[in-house]
Amino acid sequence: MKKIVGGMPIANRLLAALPRADRERMRTMLEPVTLNFGDVLCEPGDPIRHVYFPNDSLVSLLTPVDRQHLLEVGLVGFEGMVGTALALGIAVTPVRALVQGAGSATRMGAATFRKEFQQSLRLQREVHLYIHALMSQVAQTAACNRFHNVESRLARWLLMTRDRVGSNHFRLTQEFLGFMLGVRRVGVTHAAQALKRRKLIDYSRGYLSILNERGLESASCSCYEVVKPRKRANP
Amino acid sequence: MKKIVGGMPIANRLLAALPRADRERMRTMLEPVTLNFGDVLCEPGDPIRHVYFPNDSLVSLLTPVDRQHLLEVGLVGFEGMVGTALALGIAVTPVRALVQGAGSATRMGAATFRKEFQQSLRLQREVHLYIHALMSQVAQTAACNRFHNVESRLARWLLMTRDRVGSNHFRLTQEFLGFMLGVRRVGVTHAAQALKRRKLIDYSRGYLSILNERGLESASCSCYEVVKPRKRANP
DNA sequence: AGCGCTCTGTCCGTTGTCGTACATAACAAC
DNA sequence: GTTGTTATGTACGACAACGGACAGAGCGCT
Numbered sequence: 001m002k003k004i005v006g007g008m009p010i011a012n013r014l015l016a017a018l019p020r021a022d023r024e025r026m027r028t029m030l031e032p033v034t035l036n037f038g039d040v041l042c043e044p045g046d047p048i049r050h051v052y053f054p055n056d057s058l059v060s061l062l063t064p065v066d067r068q069h070l071l072e073v074g075l076v077g078f079e080g081m082v083g084t085a086l087a088l089g090i091a092v093t094p095v096r097a098l099v100q101g102a103g104s105a106t107r108m109g110a111a112t113f114r115k116e117f118q119q120s121l122r123l124q125r126e127v128h129l130y131i132h133a134l135m136s137q138v139a140q141t142a143a144c145n146r147f148h149n150v151e152s153r154l155a156r157w158l159l160m161t162r163d164r165v166g167s168n169h170f171r172l173t174q175e176f177l178g179f180m181l182g183v184r185r186v187g188v189t190h191a192a193q194a195l196k197r198r199k200l201i202d203y204s205r206g207y208l209s210i211l212n213e214r215g216l217e218s219a220s221c222s223c224y225e226v227v228k229p230r231k232r233a234n235p
Numbered sequence: 236m237k238k239i240v241g242g243m244p245i246a247n248r249l250l251a252a253l254p255r256a257d258r259e260r261m262r263t264m265l266e267p268v269t270l271n272f273g274d275v276l277c278e279p280g281d282p283i284r285h286v287y288f289p290n291d292s293l294v295s296l297l298t299p300v301d302r303q304h305l306l307e308v309g310l311v312g313f314e315g316m317v318g319t320a321l322a323l324g325i326a327v328t329p330v331r332a333l334v335q336g337a338g339s340a341t342r343m344g345a346a347t348f349r350k351e352f353q354q355s356l357r358l359q360r361e362v363h364l365y366i367h368a369l370m371s372q373v374a375q376t377a378a379c380n381r382f383h384n385v386e387s388r389l390a391r392w393l394l395m396t397r398d399r400v401g402s403n404h405f406r407l408t409q410e411f412l413g414f415m416l417g418v419r420r421v422g423v424t425h426a427a428q429a430l431k432r433r434k435l436i437d438y439s440r441g442y443l444s445i446l447n448e449r450g451l452e453s454a455s456c457s458c459y460e461v462v463k464p465r466k467r468a469n470p
Numbered sequence: 471a472g473c474g475c476t477c478t479g480t481c482c483g484t485t486g487t488c489g490t491a492c493a494t495a496a497c498a499a500c
Numbered sequence: 501g502t503t504g505t506t507a508t509g510t511a512c513g514a515c516a517a518c519g520g521a522c523a524g525a526g527c528g529c530t
Contacts, residue, residue: 065378065382145378146300146306147417150516221301222302
């Protein structure tokens, strides 16, 4: 089976939606970084040092439960940013931000971002829109966790990931997936087998491919429709 | 058993946190309203006409799933407002806002609110803080729905309600609770019986009392700690 | 070839919740 | 009172997911 292949370069849409002038000014304050699989950008309770704008990388937001479990509540890719709390005037992050797909991003110091956010109405607008989208995503996740079975949730998760990294092939183990979905690894095994049997996906030892996107969509719950990142024309 | 008793008057904290000048100016734009049990302030997809600031009333935010189920993802009382999407530049609400506890509130027209929000930095600040709190609440709900059983979730829900209406006695049926928690009525019956047997609550035909707040806290999951509205001194 | 590590698959008894159906209890209206 | 309505309680089989333990399978390393 195929290993990971790099997609075409993807630029962060939140930044891309800004008018030229803002973008140019901010360019000097943005530091390009490479995010590696497994990196933890922040832990709950940490002061926010940087905000991150993923390009082709993918970051999971995990909320702690019972000082023991963690559960993914949001997935951030090129359509958003990590560190939205800062825009809301909160200096401390409530979530763990875990790099789930390696790739590039740009980042900005917290103080710089706050200043920019106050000054640029367009940045405010874009960040506000993204916060709303993220909120919807989290709400949908809450409902999905309540009503849908592992198989549907797995399908949804794979599609969301696909949309954000722009590739049908990515690296992840069942252990990791179980962690994200809040189920046992064995639960993932069963769900994944079912999808594999139907030739919707294939996987082996830490690599996974989506074979039939349409089929996977119909296997996933309707929650996927809600959290799909919309296409937006660049200005 | 006791019926509902009115608590002392509670004023909306989000508004109360504003400096005198802002508050005075806004007073003329705020219209006092009485919210009745069962009122629906908005349905998903509706344009937002007003934002609401509950005093002693209580509003549930419900997200639709599968065009069939609904699930509560947030609970708004005196500490917040209904219609946060508007502050984020979204004119259409993604949730149903259902009045779960009758009481008073004030409301403001959408256009007026947007104007005020743009002009008053303090209002921005307070609304931003609340949006963050709401986001945390929703995230916690997502995790809670995944890991905790009906009994714990019920206990948490009762405590959250208590905190927001300021009374240990309120009106609600098991049918309604099942709806909020996303479980069958019978599931609520079992959980409620367990809590009643332990003398933590009492209830009968649509009325419910919290008898032992401390005990109920330990019966609830730790999620309650996270979403408890913090005391804040009025400036 | 052999070893060890990691990832995936299987098994089994248990638990929480589901779906459905029906039974009792409290209150209201007449 | 009688009757109707609403709220709550009980019962039973079905099923998804759990927790834990163990069995293969793929791959790198020596």
